[in-house]
Structures are given as C-alpha cells and as structure tokens.
Amino acid sequence: MLSVTEIEKQEITFSADLLNKMGEIVGRYPEGKQKSALLPILHEVQAVYGWVSPEAMDKVADFLDLQSIEVYEVATFYSMYFLRPQGKYVLEVCRTGPCCLVGAEKIMDYIGEKLGVKEGEITTDGLFSYRGVECLAACGYAPVLQIGPEYTFYENLTTESVDRLIEELKNR
Amino acid sequence: MGRKLLLEHINVPGINTLKVYREKGGYKAVEKAIKTMSTDDLVEEVKKSGLRGRGGAGFPTGMKWSFLAKPEGVARYLVCNADESEPGTFKDRYLMTHIPHALIEGMIVSSFALGANTSYIYVRGEMMPQIRILEKAIAEAKEAGFLGKNILGSGYDLELYVQPGGGAYICGEETALLESLEGKRGNPRIKPPFPAIAGLYGCPTVVNNVESIAAVVPIVNMGGEEYAKIGIGRSTGTKLISASGNINKPGVYEIELGITVEDFIYSDEYCGGIANGKRLKAVVAGGSSVPILPANLIVNLANGEKRLMTYESLSEGGFATGTMLGSGGFVVLDEDQSIVRNTWNFARFYSHESCGQCSPCREGTGWMEKVLHRLVNGKGKMTDMDLLVDVSKKIEGNTICPLGDAAAWPVASAIRHFRDEFEWYVNNPELSQKQNYGLAHYADPLPPIAAVEA
Numbered sequence: 231m232l233s234v235t236e237i238e239k240q241e242i243t244f245s246a247d248l249l250n251k252m253g254e255i256v257g258r259y260p261e262g263k264q265k266s267a268l269l270p271i272l273h274e275v276q277a278v279y280g281w282v283s284p285e286a287m288d289k290v291a292d293f294l295d296l297q298s299i300e301v302y303e304v305a306t307f308y309s310m311y312f313l314r315p316q317g318k319y320v321l322e323v324c325r326t327g328p329c330c331l332v333g334a335e336k337i338m339d340y341i342g343e344k345l346g347v348k349e350g351e352i353t354t355d356g357l358f359s360y361r362g363v364e365c366l367a368a369c370g371y372a373p374v375l376q377i378g379p380e381y382t383f384y385e386n387l388t389t390e391s392v393d394r395l396i397e398e399l400k401n402r
Numbered sequence: 403m404g405r406k407l408l409l410e411h412i413n414v415p416g417i418n419t420l421k422v423y424r425e426k427g428g429y430k431a432v433e434k435a436i437k438t439m440s441t442d443d444l445v446e447e448v449k450k451s452g453l454r455g456r457g458g459a460g461f462p463t464g465m466k467w468s469f470l471a472k473p474e475g476v477a478r479y480l481v482c483n484a485d486e487s488e489p490g491t492f493k494d495r496y497l498m499t500h501i502p503h504a505l506i507e508g509m510i511v512s513s514f515a516l517g518a519n520t521s522y523i524y525v526r527g528e529m530m531p532q533i534r535i536l537e538k539a540i541a542e543a544k545e546a547g548f549l550g551k552n553i554l555g556s557g558y559d560l561e562l563y564v565q566p567g568g569g570a571y572i573c574g575e576e577t578a579l580l581e582s583l584e585g586k587r588g589n590p591r592i593k594p595p596f597p598a599i600a601g602l603y604g605c606p607t608v609v610n611n612v613e614s615i616a617a618v619v620p621i622v623n624m625g626g627e628e629y630a631k632i633g634i635g636r637s638t639g640t641k642l643i644s645a646s647g648n649i650n651k652p653g654v655y656e657i658e659l660g661i662t663v664e665d666f667i668y669s670d671e672y673c674g675g676i677a678n679g680k681r682l683k684a685v686v687a688g689g690s691s692v693p694i695l696p697a698n699l700i701v702n703l704a705n706g707e708k709r710l711m712t713y714e715s716l717s718e719g720g721f722a723t724g725t726m727l728g729s730g731g732f733v734v735l736d737e738d739q740s741i742v743r744n745t746w747n748f749a750r751f752y753s754h755e756s757c758g759q760c761s762p763c764r765e766g767t768g769w770m771e772k773v774l775h776r777l778v779n780g781k782g783k784m785t786d787m788d789l790l791v792d793v794s795k796k797i798e799g800n801t802i803c804p805l806g807d808a809a810a811w812p813v814a815s816a817i818r819h820f821r822d823e824f825e826w827y828v829n830n831p832e833l834s835q836k837q838n839y840g841l842a843h844y845a846d847p848l849p850p851i852a853a854v855e856a
C-alpha cells in the first residue's frame with residue numbers, strides 16, 4: 231500500500247554516481263524504449279536509499295520522461311520494491327512449500343522471536359526487519375533467506391546459523 | 403553414470419571463467435556456428451535434436467525458432483527466460499552460478515541463428531549475485547571477441563544485456579516477461595499474436611528458458627542427430643532436475659531422459675532415498691504447478707509398469723493417474739508431511755502471485771486459499787472438498803494465461819489422490835492440529851474404464 235501521509239517527505243538529490251549508472255542502463259535499449267530501464271533503475275535507487283519513496287519515484291519518472299503514475303504502478307506491482315522504510319537488514323525468508331517441508335516456518339518463527347518484532351516491523355535500533363517471501367529458487371538448500379541490496383543468500387539455515395548471522399550483522 | 407552435456411565440467415575449478423571454460427572446449431560452438439553454418443542449418447540442427455523447451459511447457463525449440471517472423475528491416479529479439487520462480491525449481495540458478503559461459507555461449511549461437519542483434523537475459527531480481535556473474539561473463543566474452551561488433555570477423559554484431567526482474571512469479575510467463583522487460587507491470591498479454599510475430603517492442607521475438615539455450619551448445623557441437631540418440635522417443639537429450647524436500651541428497655542433477663523415477667529417487671547417483679529412514683508419501687514431479695502424485699503412482703504407472711523420467715511417461719494416465727515433467731522441479735514429501743498443509747501453501751502462493759487481470763484466477767485462487775486455510779486449521783466442512791474442486795474447475799481453461807491452470811491442478815489433484823486425508827482433517831478437528839495423518843491409505847489407481855459398448 232502506498233500511503234504517503236504516514237511517511238515523512240524525503241528530500242532527494244540523486245548523486246552523480248547514481249545518475250551515471252541510470253544513464254548507462256538506459257543505453258541498453260533501443261532509442262525511445264527508455265521505459266525498459268525502469269525496473270533496473272528502481273533497484274539502483276532502492277540500493278542507495280533502502281526503499282523507494284514517492285519523491286524518488288517522481289525523480290525517476292522525470293529522468294525517464296514518464297508520468298509518475300507509470301512508475302508507481304510498477305513499483306506497487308513487484309514484491310521487491312519497498313514502499314516504506316525498512317530495517318537496515320531485511321531478512322527475507324522463503325515461506326513456500328518445498329522450504330516448509332524442511333522447517334522454514336520454524337526458522338521464520340525463531341527469527342521473529344529473536345528480533346522481538348512481528349513480520350514487517352523494524353527493531354528499535356533500526357537494524358532489522360524480516361518478512362516471508364515466495365520461492366527463491368534455492369529449494370534444495372532450504373531453509374533459505376536473502377538480504378538485499380546485493381541479495382546475499384544464507385542456506386540450510388538452523389537456529390544456530392541464524393544466531394551467528396544476526397550477531398555478525400550487528401557487528402558489521 | 404549417465405551422460406552429462408551441460409554439467410560435465412561443473413567440478414572443474416575456475417570453470418566460471420572464460421579461460422578455463424575455453425580450455426574445456428568452450429566457445430567451439432560459436433566458432434562452428436558463425437564460421438561454418440548458415441542460420442537455416444542451425445535451426446535445422448535444433449529441429450533434428452528434438453530438443454523440447456526446458457521452461458515447463460516442453461514445446462519443441464526448433465519449431466518455435468522456425469515460426470519466427472522475418473519482415474524486412476524490423477529488429478528481431480532473443481530473450482532468455484531466467485525468471486525461475488516455479489516453486490521447486492532451481493536448476494537455472496545452478497547453471498548460471500557455476501557455468502555462466504554455457505548460457506552466454508548458447509545465447510550467442512541462438513541469437514546468430516535467429517538473426518538477433520540485441521538479446522536480453524531476463525533474470526529474476528532476487529538473483530542479483532547471478533546477475534553480477536553473468537555481467538562479468540559477458541564482459542569476458544566481449545573482450546575475447548565473441549560479442550560486440552563483427553564477431554570473429556564474420557560481420558555479425560551482437561549486444562547482450564542482463565535485465566533484472568522486480569520479484570513476481572508471473573513474469574516467468576513469456577508475455578508477462580516481455581511486458582516487464584518493457585518497464586511495465588507483469589500482466590500477461592492475450593495471444594495471439596504470439597511473440598514470434600509481435601513480442602518485445604512489437605517485434606518478432608523468441609523467448610527460451612536458460613536450460614534450452616544452454617542445450618543448443620552441445621547440439622551444435624555434436625549435431626542434432628547425435629543429440630536425439632540420447633533419451634527415449636520424443637524425450638531427447640539430458641534434463642536438469644532440481645530435487646528438493648525430504649531426500650538424502652537434494653540438489654541439481656543432469657539425467658538422461660528415460661531413467662526410472664524409482665532410480666532417480668532411490669539411487670545414490672541421484673536423490674539417495676528418503677531422508678531419516680522415512681517412507682515416501684508423495685511427489686510433485688515438475689514444479690508446484692503439476693499434479694501431485696502419491697508414492698504408488700509416481701514410482702509405477704497405473705498398469706504397474708515402472709514410470710520413467712520422460713515427458714510422456716510422467717504424463718501417462720492424464721489427470722487421473724499422471725502428472726507432468728514441467729520444469730523438472732522434483733519435490734519429495736515423506737510420510738510426516740501433511741498434504742492438506744502443502745496444498746494450502748501452494749494455493750496461497752498462487753493467490754499471492756496472480757496478476758489479477760482475470761476474475762476466475764484473481765478471485766478463485768483467493769477462495770481456494772481461504773477454504774484450504776480453514777481446512778488446515780481444523781475448521782473445514784465435509785462439503786469443502788467438492789467446493790474446492792468446483793472452484794478449480796471454474797478457473798481451469800478460463801483465463802488469459804496458464805497461471806490459472808497451474809493454480810487449479812495442485813488443488814484438484816491433491817483432493818483426487820488424498821481425499822481421505824482432507825476428510826480426516828474435517829472429522830478430527832483437534833487431533834489434526836497435533837498429529838500427522840501419515841501414509842494412511844491414499845487413492846490406489848483407478849481400474850481402467852471398460853470401453854462402452856455401442
């Protein structure tokens with residue numbers, strides 16, 4: 231849900247690096263088909279800001295010469311774009327059938343207990359949030375979770391390996 | 403040991419680099435194709451190979467290629483489908499992670515065969531590490547003169563780009579994928595026109611799965627006829643199977659099509675049997691979208707013969723006693739698993755992933771999820787099973803894309819083969835929350851239907 235009222239307005243200036251990257255992406259498509267760059271650019275924006283705010287989407291629309299609505303409708307369709315701020319590390323645990331056969335639900339419950347938050351909430355130190363996601367094409371290494379923006383994978387999870395991972399992220 | 407064509411060198415250190423890949427014979431197919439073959443020859447070889455699309459539908463690749471429209475002065479595109487989101491399927495990730503050049507080489511040969519000068523690999527966005535791996539491999543191939551302008555001095559130009567998705571199962575459907583690649587929501591298009599006539603940017607386009615494109619490399623190297631000698635009947639060549647669930651050795655296996663299902667599950671070369679000494683309860687043989695089969699029907703056909711890992715044998719018996727090879731996502735359930743729970747989980751998945759364009763799919767998947775949810779929680783009614791079958795029938799065949807069917811079959815087949823377990827949940831609302839139903843007595847094969855006398 232895109233609910234602008236609850237979220238503070240963001241002042242956004244895209245860095246030269248980001249703009250360069252965006253320009254490079256546009257170069258992958260034929261003349262006039264720059265809209266194709268939308269999904270990759272939204273990933274780049276999210277990698278910088280941690281989520282895609284309405285202001286950032288408006289900037290992307292300007293850059294690609296699109297209507298803002300064309301960006302909103304895409305950002306709201308796909309599950310990877312965060313429409314509100316998240317924890318610094320979002321633990322995305324696969325919750326689909328094959329993973330559940332080998333204990334994914336228990337791992338997800340354990341993560342919730344350990345972090346002391348519910349799915350989608352952020353820990354008070356701002357470091358963590360978690361959520362269930364659909365099959366990550368790693369069912370043979372289940373249970374699995376991923377952490378953006380580089381989408382590093384953590385496979386064959388156990389409660390011990392979750393403990394170690396969270397410790398390691400806290401000290402990073 | 404079965405023959406390996408795609409994963410032969412998987413364990414060679416450094417095979418992810420261009421240098422080692424070439425030492426093992428890599429990029430010979432590009433040289434052979436571009437220097438010695440015409441585009442028509444190439445399409446002919448792929449036709450002869452009998453290769454069938456490895457993305458799920460099993461459509462013959464050579465035939466798909468020959469349908470590509472070639473109007474004068476209009477660009478043509480090859481788009482590789484690396485969206486791999488079908489629950490139970492993880493073979494494309496494996497291939498791209500460990501032998502990225504197998505896909506790049508396949509893309510170059512296939513693009514040349516189709517006359518495409520720009521090609522895209524659409525990778526699901528969650529596979530960011532694989533996207534980086536492919537980008538690096540592309541840079542290496544370009545450096546070595548296999549990509550870019552005037553490849554190997556032939557005058558043929560090709561640019562290859564990797565496109566990330568945004569997280570949506572539906573973008574694996576080829577027309578949704580094209581919409582997504584155009585920067586839009588992943589709503590499947592109404593067909594016709596098929597992508598071969600009007601695909602990416604309205605231009606003629608071929609969409610092929612990662613494994614299909616990688617298979618073009620051995621086909622060009624060995625010749626289509628040789629390739630077709632591997633396998634049985636119309637199931638030619640080798641196939642990557644992603645094996646997961648309650649088995650001793652989950653992972654990706656390259657099999658020669660035609661080995662028995664029993665061998666695949668129990669032999670040490672493949673899954674190594676059921677984990678923890680348990681017994682086999684059921685298998686989803688081709689990714690979450692195909693009908694689930696109980697142990698007796700996956701290992702044997704209804705007539706008692708051994709079932710084989712081929713397109714034909716897996717689908718033998720139709721909906722009543724068969725399933726499908728699909729994408730090769732082989733999910734194994736042991737005796738401790740709940741069919742009702744697994745069915746609810748899959749229904750929730752499809753409800754979540756429906757793009758929402760067609761009412762039967764958008765509403766029907768939601769209803770099925772809700773009804774299954776109450777069954778799982780011991781709050782179901784005896785009429786729920788018929789209700790579910792009824793809803794699934796109303797979705798099936800009434801939608802723009804096959805996601806509707808894919809959502810309907812797992813539910814209908816689970817009730818078809820495991821109705822006793824569903825009824826047990828209704829009759830034992832409290833017990834079902836504490837205890838497993840186990841193997842019980844799932845449906846035995848139906849006796850053959852006697853021919854009706856006229």
Ligand SMILES: Cc1cc2nc3c(=O)[nH]c(=O)nc-3n(C[C@H](O)[C@H](O)[C@H](O)COP(=O)(O)O)c2cc1C
Nearest residue numbers: 455456457483485486487574575576610611614804
């Ligand atoms: C809902 C849905 C999801 C699909 N997901 C994939 C996928 O992740 N990867 C894939 O290769 N094909 C997928 N397909 C099949 C594609 O539409 C298409 O048939 C395939 O990419 C063609 O390639 P092939 O002929 O090489 O198999 C999916 C189809 C549907 C209906």
Ligand code: SF4
Nearest residue numbers: 757759760763801803
């Ligand atoms: S069947 Fe479902 S996923 Fe496919 S187009 Fe219709 S609503 Fe979308």
Ligand code: FES
Nearest residue numbers: 324329366368369
């Ligand atoms: S079901 Fe979890 S990765 Fe496939």
